Amino acid sequence: MDVQQSLSSLSQARTGKRKRVSSYDRSGGNKDYYSIKPGDKVEICHIKGAGAITHIWMTMAPDAPVEEAFLPRKIVLRMYWDNEKEPSVEAPIGDFFGMGHGMTRNYTSVALMMSPEDGKAFNSFFRMPYAIDARIEIESEADLPIKFYFYIDYEEYGELPDNELRFHAQWNRENPTDGSSEDGMDNAYFEFGGKNTTGEGNYVILDAAGKGHYIGCNFNVHNLRDTREWNWYGEGDDMIFIDGEPWPPTLHGTGMEDYFNTAWCPQQEICTPYHGIILGGGPNWSGKISAYRYHILDPIMFDKSIKVTIEHGHNNHRSDDVSSTAYWYQQEPHRPFAPLPKVEKRLPVEDIKPFNPDSLAKIFGHSNP
Template sequence: NKPSIDTPIGDFFGIGHGIAKHFISLPLTMTCDKGFNCYFPMPFNDRAEFEIVNECDVEIGAFYYHIDYELHSKSWNNIGYFHAKWRRELVKASKKEVNLSGEENYLILYAEGRGHYVGCILSVHGLRPGWWGEGDDMIFVDGEKWPPSIHGTGTEDYIGAAWGFNREFYGPLHGFPLKGPEDWTGYHSMYRFHLESPIPFKKSIKVTIEHGHANDRADDISSVAYWYQTEPHIDFSPMPPVDKRIPLPVKTPAEVLEEILEEIRTAEDLEKKYWHYVHSLGRVISRVIGRDAVRSLLNRALWEALYSKTVEKGEVNEARRVLVDVYNKVIDILRRQ
């Protein structure tokens, strides 16, 4: 009734969003989409029990497994037991322009006791166009306050890449095996393992990551954290019901723009979000219609001229009218494709 591992099976083996896809890392694999393998050592003294629970609407047609174990004549004293915990959160965008506390970060892991953190799976469903990877990783060890002793420079940097992800890849300790559309909406999944550099803690550890720069993104994020610690561990948060674990459907480009359009119509801070709305439109057009269309529809000089003639002179509603008109035209094109 108090397991050390509590996670959906697909996420545990390395990719979120209910997707099985071939990749191979050192501790986890989804070989040929169907062979899920875990090589994390899981020491135990008295007994070990694994439960796979089917909460689907249909029965599983075929399921088989191998569990390899060793028997030792002596007990393990003060051993670190393997743990894994899944989380999911529809994060909200922060209105703060700087983040000097980490309080609104997405929480990957909070654990108390003595042990070491060995990595995570991180899955992002981008709900709006735009790069969500400017979020810094921040790891607080043994109750330390801001600033954390481990503070990264961006999500892709934590995963082992730089200046974004330009392709899918998988390696022994870091990878990005699932890449969504070019405008960064849709499903994405990545992993980072600290097998060569585990992060130890004596009292507690809090592993967090920003959702966008200073938490300026509102997306659907889920994760599995992997760590070892001596028992007892603190109670896990209850596993959400099935309907709260099922991935949200991916919206079409037209649906995404319609959602943003409704925001433009009523935005009270349009002067602050003007370029955000322009760039969001550009990313969707680039993805669906092509970069030539972006250059013709989103000529920066024209948008800068509009900005100087409207927003800078306090004529915000005129800028709103033009944005609404352009969005409607693009949505109409997308609907007819």
């Protein structure tokens, strides 16, 4: 529902009751957070009956006078609907709220937001319905105890309409992606040569079975190629295969930046309601990049299955650190998720030192590629 539709419907009568679960101090004091120790799994809410979560706010910090590196990758968020044993949502908490690399940054979209201070206030406005119950769990693989604050705002109903699908989110990472050797290959061919006529080997954002609709992803790249040559990471096409269709799929795109609704190898950072670049990367597209595309007004429907993929470089030539969180709605049961990697397999890798921008002028004829 777009902003204008939401404003125009605000005066209409609504059913249900507005409720909240939060971390407030039950004693009436000011310890308005949960203390979570390394290794803890904590159920922060268990809502019984029919309803829908409509807003989540969370923030966290080490329970010590130090900052812990990559904390948003070390804390895992899980959600369960209707007595299910396997989660429908499982992702590192920072990635779930829209940005990878174990980082936070102020940004705003229509569905997810990181708000001041320094993007450490996480917000979700995705609707998350349930007929029997809803459970949310936090697992810490941090090095230090944390203070964890939250609001879970929801609507309580007498019963849930039959046409409500369940919300899902899943994290994925390939580090590095399975690229090609550059031996004997010049840079022009590495960046632009060869043909992909199957989609095999593409990076997989989502592989789901059932009936539902895909509503988008956030997507993170760490450029691992150390070169003074043209080093654009995003020449890969998006390919979305619906209900087992063969290549070329109905939804075949023209390039990574095109899928994210930008153009011409962008680095400028921008946040719009449905797409954006939160982190643009360094000189010659070095370092870390983070982007999002949310199909709020244009969900991608599937009846039996969906496989959302994108090339890692044209013809899957590149070997970068790529991660993503996919969001979708579907009927249950959903395909069980692969086990989430332990924290040591989730942490970002060290940055390759970017080149001095002045030296790049000799390559590109100006100081910014």
